[in-house]
Amino acid sequence: MIRIDQIWLSVEPVDMRCGVDRLLARVIEVFGRSQPHHAYVFANRRGSRLKVLVCDGFGVWLAVRRLHQGSMHWPSHADKHMPITPEQAQALVIGLPWQRLAQFDRIDTI
Template identity: 65%
Template sequence: MHALAAVLVARSASVIRIDAAWLATDPLDMRAGMDTALARVIAVFGSAQPHHAYVFANRRATRMKVLVHDGIGVWLAARRLHRGKFVWAAPSTTHWPLQTEQLQALVLGLPWQRVGAAGAITIV
């Protein structure tokens, strides 16, 4: 599954189109399969939109699952860090929109909040 997660994110343009990505702040049990993950997407986001990726982590933020609706079916990928933790959003809201660059940083375990427009310097 590690290779599939890398393909989903790093090469999404050539394999699976992802127009928007969303981060869920509440943890997901990593034993969850496709149907359980899809049910969580519907509960948190209202629906699974075509070409949207929905990202979940376990309670310790050492594993993540990405569910993508490609317009025809659903893809589910898993990723595990051997060291460290994924940088996750505080549960002040149920979900966050992610830019492409933020999603790429997130799956690598980097501080995604500092990437893209969210990391723009606006004052000296």
């Protein structure tokens, strides 16, 4: 099991050809350094693909998510990054408008 204590969105789009090393360099550029047990979420310009980089203290995990239709609801803030809750992350990866979820709302999968 991969332990994740905090989830961060990198708001600026990223080239999805980036691998672990380039995404880790992007984490250091945007967030200053990588934290153990933190997940960093990146999206392409269209919002149809996500990459999640997780640093677990021993190594790095990279996960990819692609929507076949539609796009993820991605923020357009002036900030380069923002934290999200696990519930918001769950809504994000299935393409729901996660910004509308309150901190204590949840999503039940049917």
